[in-house]
Amino acid sequence: MSVSTPRARQWVATAWGPPDSWEFVEHDTPSPQKGEVTIRVLAAGVNPADAKHVAVPRTGLELPVPIGYEVSGEVSAIGADTRIGSGAVDIGDEVIAFRVRGGYATEVNVPAEKVFAKPSTLTHPEAANLLLVGTTAAEMLAVTGAAPGETILLHGASGAVGMSVLQQARLRGIRVIGTASETRFDEVRRFGGIPVEYGPGLADRVRDLAGDLIAAALDAAGTDEAVDVSLELVRDRRRIVTIAAAGRAEADGITFIAGSMPASARFRDEVRSELIALAQNGDLVVPVARAFPLDEAPAAHRLLATGHPGGKLALVP
Template identity: 45%
Template sequence: MAATAIVATNYGGPEVLAPLEVELSDPGPGEVTVRVRAAGVNPIDYKLYSGAFGNDPARLPLRLGLEAAGVVTAVGPDAIGPAGPIQVGEEVIVRTDSGYTTALTVPATAVIPKPAEVSWEVAAGLLAVGNTAVHLIAATGVGPGDTVLVHSAAGSVGALVAQLAVARGARVIGTAAPARHDRLRGYGVEPVEYGTGLADRVRALAPQGVDVAIDTIGSDEAVDVSLALVADRQRIATIAAFARGFQEGLQVLGGGPGADPGTEIRDAAWRELLPLVASGKLDLVIAATYPLTEARAAHEFVIAGHAGGKVVLLP
């Protein structure tokens, strides 16, 4: 069986992305085959082919895509996922490294059930950012009565962090451009514009102080303001300012060198995230969708910045 995948044929910009016919193996023991209905786009996807993590020609053509959602079309013997046995016809979410494709065969352990109430687009775009958001909340111990500052609270990770913090009983102040403020208010977040004077604006909103700061953007402003407002550096976490984070003794989380990957927390996060999304208590904004064959345009849109939500490819 053949599938059409989008691969990086070289290292460079989005122009290196191209379709490739790939042979799909039948599922073996503990494996399933999934027809992909949607695939999430994440910044690490384009970093991989940009050469940021090396440019070994032996890795080409480079498969892409950390997350996908689709329908199970075949199962091998003993196909048991984290939620139990997997059946043909089941709608699922897939954790993978090659989600930009029309179909794929993966270990059953990488497949979790998709709630019927969750759209294909949201299902394919939720886990990479959602797992990160859950990790940030857990690592900083956000709870009732905390005042939490979320940098880039309208971004895909930041918006989920902000909503999860509100759900835990925290007061949340979120930085964003003014055009995003109404959306944040809808989440129960107090918006504040980033830029010069940010620390003073936050102090005016929270004269009693800030307990937790979560940086999802990695700017010097985010780190500087967090350090100025939060006394306990172990309650400041970043997923982007790696050099500054280590230098200042902050919690550095994610996939960077030396960062805490939070594997156990992230692997289990779907159990919290999916019921919240299915019940309408957690919102993931889909900024744009593109046909799979237009992956290059999708990446150009994401790289330009300020998408305001997740971008999803539709085979």
């Protein structure tokens, strides 16, 4: 049972290297097997991990590698006796899929367990960017034990992960002081954070704003300043987490998390339904700065690499 077109297009890495070396190729989408569905992609999320995954050779990964972990679209074919992660599914249903392979495509087959009904409150570009940053943010809050009434420090508050942390923390009654450039202060305030400018004197500025103990620190920036200030202000190193400074984590005894780590993958899979429900209720939004045509994936990554895209980016076939 299918309404898919016989030929699809997708981005693949045919050599290790940057996005400018990827190729946009035609490919056949086979009929989905039991436990699979085919998604007609209406938007693909653009994430730094998409490029990092194929930047250099990796053990157990062979070229060519289809690119893209996160999509939103419509179901165009369903394997026999198959249900998706959120339950029953029909042709034409709007869905999202996360932790998949080959999402930078017009059509893609994915494991049905990774597919969920799309929140109707989100556009496809927004929905395609919900879960990677959302689950990362949720895990950062979880591993630091951030609790209602506490004040925490968030480095990189105006970035994609940071904005999800701000929203999830606000829902839990956690006060967040978030670092950002002064031009992004309004974005931090929009999601309930207290903005503070990074740069020399950061620790003193945070102390002035905190009024009490900084219980935990979440680093989504990866700079030495972020780690150094966190170590200075947080008494318990177990309550400092980074997603971008693995070397400092090992050297300084703080927590590093990544979606490729088994414990992180389990947590992120378990929290998907909760985040989708928050989005459906209007409690979790996804700011999208720009949508690029699918055939301009390298251009999207060039903007992402600047570190200041102003929100999430999406690819739209």
